[in-house]
Amino acid sequence: MFKSIRVRNFRAITDLKIDHVGRVNLFVGHNASGKTTLLESIFFLIGATNPKLPVNANTFRGLPWVSKALWRTYFHNMNADVPIEIFADEFEGGGQQRLLIRPREERFTPPNGDASSMPSTSWARMASEDGPQINGLRLEYSGPPDPGTPAVSQIYMKGEEIMVEGMKERPIRGTFVIPLPLDLANRFSEIQRRKQVAEVVALLKEIEPAIEDLRLAGTQIWADIGAPEMMPVNLMGGGATKFLNVALSMLDFQNGFVLIDEIENGLHHSAQRKLWDAIFNWAQKLNVQVFASTHSMECITAFTDCATSGLFGADAMLFWIERKGDDFRAVEYTRELLAESLESEWEVR
Amino acid sequence: MASKRPSTITNRKVLAVEGEDEWNFFDRLLRHLDITGVQIECVGGKKQFATKLPALLRTPGFFDAGGHPLVTHLGIVRDKDEDEAFRSIANIVKGMNLMVPDRHGGFSRGSPCVGIFIMPGEHVTGTMLEDLCLEA
Numbered sequence: 174m175f176k177s178i179r180v181r182n183f184r185a186i187t188d189l190k191i192d193h194v195g196r197v198n199l200f201v202g203h204n205a206s207g208k209t210t211l212l213e214s215i216f217f218l219i220g221a222t223n224p225k226l227p228v229n230a231n232t233f234r235g236l237p238w239v240s241k242a243l244w245r246t247y248f249h250n251m252n253a254d255v256p257i258e259i260f261a262d263e264f265e266g267g268g269q270q271r272l273l274i275r276p277r278e279e280r281f282t283p284p285n286g287d288a289s290s291m292p293s294t295s296w297a298r299m300a301s302e303d304g305p306q307i308n309g310l311r312l313e314y315s316g317p318p319d320p321g322t323p324a325v326s327q328i329y330m331k332g333e334e335i336m337v338e339g340m341k342e343r344p345i346r347g348t349f350v351i352p353l354p355l356d357l358a359n360r361f362s363e364i365q366r367r368k369q370v371a372e373v374v375a376l377l378k379e380i381e382p383a384i385e386d387l388r389l390a391g392t393q394i395w396a397d398i399g400a401p402e403m404m405p406v407n408l409m410g411g412g413a414t415k416f417l418n419v420a421l422s423m424l425d426f427q428n429g430f431v432l433i434d435e436i437e438n439g440l441h442h443s444a445q446r447k448l449w450d451a452i453f454n455w456a457q458k459l460n461v462q463v464f465a466s467t468h469s470m471e472c473i474t475a476f477t478d479c480a481t482s483g484l485f486g487a488d489a490m491l492f493w494i495e496r497k498g499d500d501f502r503a504v505e506y507t508r509e510l511l512a513e514s515l516e517s518e519w520e521v522r
Numbered sequence: 523m524a525s526k527r528p529s530t531i532t533n534r535k536v537l538a539v540e541g542e543d544e545w546n547f548f549d550r551l552l553r554h555l556d557i558t559g560v561q562i563e564c565v566g567g568k569k570q571f572a573t574k575l576p577a578l579l580r581t582p583g584f585f586d587a588g589g590h591p592l593v594t595h596l597g598i599v600r601d602k603d604e605d606e607a608f609r610s611i612a613n614i615v616k617g618m619n620l621m622v623p624d625r626h627g628g629f630s631r632g633s634p635c636v637g638i639f640i641m642p643g644e645h646v647t648g649t650m651l652e653d654l655c656l657e658a
Contacts, residue, residue: 504585
């Protein structure tokens with residue numbers, strides 16, 4: 174579990190440090206304040222030996238799966254001369270983890286050595302530009318148990334193909350909850366194997382009381398809502414899908430991390446407290462560290478109500494990410510401070 | 523009438539007071555004296571200073587994104603009630619890493635400058651703002 178995080182030169186963020194990270198953390202702030210970027214940086218760090226993650230993160234943002242023009246967008250001000258640095262300190266003597274991301278550069282030469290003879294190819298376009306071209310990313314991860322020996326991995330384009338080198342078999346320690354994950358069925362299968370489906374059903378009952386059971390058939394998760402036949406869970410509405418998605422993520426990444434961008438999306442305000450209750454409960458029970466973001470005051474209120482109810486004893490933190498130009502700071506709110514601010518109707522976003 | 527509880531800090535001078543009565547008094551006093559640019563915030567009771575002042579400092583507009591104060595002066599007004607009132611507020615201010623004034627009625631040289639005002643003041647008999655009003 175992380176206790177502090179620092180991000181430098183990643184997308185819009187120049188330098189942002191967050192101390193005193195809790196078990197359940199909520200990031201708030203204006204648009205373009207760096208909340209999603211912060212979640213992405215945590216995502217990269219928890220899967221630091223998987224160089225595909227930066228590309229995956231771009232797909233979450235709706236960008237093409239890969240494009241030569243996108244490599245620079247990871248770097249602050251598109252300046253790839255300054256590497257991205259992501260640090261985190263772990264509790265319980267876990268030491269510091271550090272991920273350094275540099276551009277992978279390659280000087281392109283067309284197969285026959287003459288760019289002008291192939292004006293219509295991407296090779297020729299690349300070769301006509303000055304200097305080495307960025308054709309990928311190089312990730313250097315260092316951390317326990319051997320902080321002195323960085324694990325280096327790379328992702329890059331070779332022609333029109335995506336190449337990956339140095340990827341370690343280290344299991345990814347968490348997940349980024351996205352609206353329609355492709356691996357929902359796989360995740361459900363694992364939950365089914367662990368006999369935890371009842372817990373998921375119990376949560377979904379909060380939003381759809383008629384639900385009695387969930388079953389996996391092929392790649393589809395089906396819900397029993399008392400009708401003559403089961404129905405695809407996807408058709409039960411955005412709220413149920415969100416609950417299912419978060420539930421499977423939390424249960425599947427015991428002792429890991431769950432990242433949820435704009436957690437309020439698709440949820441009626443009355444459902445938000447129920448979701449936070451479940452998140453706090455599982456976070457403590459399953460030792461999961463949660464990082465979420467929101468713009469919604471209703472969501473903040475639900476988070477605070479849940480955190481201050483003291484039912485779970487989990488430590489909750491809210492961080493208001495403030496940005497002005499290149500200056501960033503994370504204003505730290507404990508659950509007590511947050512409750513005081515909300516009581517006085519002082520803005521916390 | 524201005525909102526009693528603006529959601530953000532919009533003035534460079536902030537006056538933190540105990541309760542609604544103090545808010546009303548200072549709002550009218552500042553208007554009467556034609557003093558503008560002071561934002562009055564109510565903490566909800568003398569026992570609330572310890573928890574509300576740190577929350578007030580986190581409110582957008584108190585510091586900028588670089589962590590530099592936008593507020594130049596923070597005044598804190600509470601009733602004397604007991605002899606340790608000044609020390610009580612001074613300890614809270616110190617705990618927030620702000621510079622504490624030497625005495626009641628003066629401002630520190632920190633950034634922001636912090637002033638602590640214990641009512642009814644040093645030369646008035648009594649324990650609260652109301653005593654100052656009666657004396658006047």
